[in-house]
Amino acid sequence: MAEQLLDKFFPDECIVVPMPSSAKRMEGKEQHWGALELCKRAVAKGLAADCEELLERTETVPKSHLQKSKDRVSAENHYKTMRATKGCLGVKRSFTIVDDVITRGATLIGAAARLREAFPQATVRGFAFARTLIRRCVERLPDPLDGHVVIYPSGATFRFQEE
DSSP states (O other), rough: OOHHHHHSSSSSTTTEEEOSSSSSSOOTTTOOOOHHHHHHHHHTTTTSSSSSSOOSSSSSOOOGGOOOOGSSSHHHHHHEEEEEEEEOOEEEEEEEEEEEEESSSHHHHHHHHHHHOOOSSSSSEEEEEEEEEESSSSOOOOOOOOOEEEEETTTEOOOOOOO
């Protein structure tokens, strides 16, 4: 199952794009960027053709895992606080936005919308190394899963897994 998921999220000639962190990057300041490290490893292992830093934060937003559910940044506000560093009309490419952890999926929705705007002909998907669990007690590690994130008219997001 895990191998099938890898093929789905990292197809041939896939470009991996690290999810921008919640903080705007400071020029010349060294910052740990987990998503970039995951992307570099995906390329080194042959899962992706290349890694491109195509998205960046224009404004710092609160970290999702530190916020109560009702106080988290919406997908729309994630979109508004990111920009594509480059784009290309008419180029059909395959991108996978990579993040270390997915909470509700609002960051991924905002990032995917921004990347699709810059590359309208591209296929854009998201991949997270880990996901948050709602259960308070985890008895075993969950199997890899394939799921979707939906955005409601209210702006709320919901992550669900395929059965």
